[in-house]
Amino acid sequence: MDAIRRVLSVIVLNEDGVLSRISGLFAGRGYNIDSLTVAPIPKTNLSRLTIVTSGSTAVLEQIVKQLHKLIPTYKVIESGEFVEKELALVKIPLSEDFNGLDAMLKAYNGTIASSSEESIVLMVADDYNRIDSFLKAVKKYNPTDIVRSGSVAMDL
Amino acid sequence: MELSGSQMVIEALRKENVSVVFGYPGGAIMNVYDEVYKQNHFKHILTRHEQAAIHAADGYARATGEVGVAFVTSGPGFTNAVTGLATAYMDSIPLVVISGQVPISMIGTDAFQEIDAVGISRPCVKHNYLVKDAKDLSRILKEAFYIARSGRPGPVHVDIPKDVTAQIAHFSYPSEIKMQTYKPTYKGNPRQIKKAIEAIAAAKRPVLYIGGGAINSNAAEEVREFAKICGIPAVETLMARGVMGDANPLLLGMLGMHGCYCANMAMSEADLMIAFGPRFDDRVTGKLSEFAKHAKIIHVDIDPSSIGKIVPIDYPIVGDLKNVVEAMIPLAKEQIQADKYKPWRELLKRYNEIHPLRYEDSNDVIKPQWAIERVGELLGDKAVICTDVGQHQMWAAQFYPFSYPRQWLSSGGLGTMGYGLPAAMGAKVALPNKTVINFTGDGSILMNIQELMTAVENKIAVINIILNNQFLGMVRQWQTFFYNKRYSSTDLSVQPDFVKLVESFGGRGFRVKTKAEFDQALNDAMQSGCVCMIDVQVDRFENVLPMVPAGGTLYNMMLEYKE
């Protein structure tokens, strides 16, 4: 069966060990984590995790149920519409020929986040497949370092 | 009220009406033990190994349905307890286990007897806590008991650093619990229940598949009534033995790897399976693609993650089994005609006549099955039956005549050798007026043999019956069947003198080679009032049959073994 990609937004109590409960659940039961981000939800005792995972329909159903089963889990949002964004940072040496870079950044709503004597750092925030294609396109500038944040998602 | 963390533990147990705690002290939990010494609300029983403390609490919990409680110290005390936690977790048994931990300031320094206890227990408990401040302790202990016993029950582990046990803080034990994130569903969805009843009414060959959930939910009475109203034949898992009562004409028997032929055939030929709190263990289902192939499935379970985990379910009902079956009964009375399934019941009866559970008795040597049947004849419902793990466990499940829930205590999910004696002690402490029998093997009994001391010291008169085949019998059986009789590391013919062994602890021992000696020994053991060991020399090469080889199909059982 083909693995289906799934974004899960998981709201949990922001308490000691909650992240290890979740990562342990995925590791222990052999589920995939493609990316995982976590941050507290302002003015609450909760945190939001965005987990990108993949698996068969049956596995995805189990993942959601097993997440629910954890005592500190408040909510698992799995369906419906998400705005999903990911951030990528790309370091390019100044020695490269920047011809066309401006246009590309514009196309991807990117910016130059930082520069130094040797390199510049580009920043792009977009959905994950747009990030994929940006990273493909930017290859011709021979990036020396690429960092992806993993997806964050908000349900609509 | 201002109390130390240790005093809070005692107070919380008092509020929870805990009457006995099993445990073993050590540096990190000494403050708590000092308070144990000063109180008289509960009895503390010192086991001789931490694993046994957890199993004893587990036996207590299984026998009563109440939360079992145990104390252990940090480091090795805790790691010794892990098998007990995992055993309870796999079988959904409510426990609260409190462990000592090194002081907070030393956590993470590889201090003496420091181990990441919550890190280790996480995958084998329902929930766990590392207590960082004594002011949280009353809430945490309240939650621990609540989580352990509610929803799908399970063990909860509370790890308390030594400085927290000394810290003085305000204590007020919450009378009510309110958890923002944990709310088990008890009531089944009425629409789903209605659909399930319609499916039953439409079925021709329905079968009730009863699991351990029926015990945990105390639903035996409702399940029996439901089965009777509908006239639907039932099969029980290992964990559910006792739910229907073996005298019940609707009970076909245990299903699965060592289930009886008619139970497994019922599953294979059913057009509707009504699953009441089982979990579709691989030892039950055999090869999944062939499992109950013709059946639509109704699955009632309090744990949503249990539903659809192994096989797709047509009619899922999340809820407490007792509650759900109560709601099903009036609908069943209106809509279901028990007569309709008569041909199906007759067919299954014929299956049972063709291939009943059986063994070949002998006059020369005691057959292990005979010993179990004999105890059943002599004690029947007067005894609570515990087991270790192996052939003797399967024979006990097959041949003891169970008549009520919680009469049968056995490690099903984890299959923990060494469970029997300590669990039997826990059960006997809970039910002092019952005879408690532990059917064990010459392998398993040695895994917690030190508990004879606990039993002698505390006058816990459990009767251990060793079905002594001088083998790790179950493994030997697999070697006979599947490994061309290469008996790698399973021959136990070098063994202690079990009679002298138990007597050296201060209990009574009996060696039995004949049926007459067996009856005499059992009788003497019953009279002795102390922990006993009956070493029964049984046929060494007896096999547990019938059998579905691992990964085989339920309808294709090995009914006999031919050389």
Ligand SMILES: Cc1ncc(C[n+]2csc(CCOP(=O)(O)OP(=O)(O)O)c2C)c(N)n1
């Ligand atoms: C702690 C543990 N170790 C190993 C096993 C694997 N195992 C399952 S049954 C068995 C043999 C048990 O032998 P015995 O207690 O003599 O019982 P018998 O099968 O002979 O009745 C073994 C080794 C287990 N279940 N538990």
